[in-house]
Amino acid sequence: MLEVEVTRRESHWISLGPHLALQLVPERKTTKNRIHFDLVADDFAAAVARARQLGATPIDEMQEDLWQVWQDPEGNEFCLCVS
Template structure:
């Protein structure tokens, strides 16, 4: 018996808008199921499933995503133009940039790797 990591579930106030934002940010196709949940499918790991919840985000994430771009500055500019915002979670001056999606979920854009 074993486990397969198949989905990451992301709570959202506006499922369609948040899934659309991440679909644009990551370039992954989105599909809405019969329950109104939205799934982003990827070949690079587990799918992302966006689920509607009645409450908004209240505290810093207990888990977050790290992304390694080819060009950190360009990617940060692109994500900010899409609607991300810079956030300070006490990280200080680091090589990574902490951003938040439109619903306030933090994620990091790491410095590019050779």
């Protein structure tokens, strides 16, 4: 979905390009995310289809025809945004 190169991968760690790394932690989500991702899509319909394919679901209506809040299968929120 992000179309960035995976530059490093370990069992609980992944680097995407030279400036972003994500780490899996053992604790379950209990409150609001500490970081909120906005994913800006050149093709919003394709991004929605890909998000659904990956198990995400919308949790709010489209806002101002610009963004929609979604959650991944573990409940982490993110926005899909129109480019």
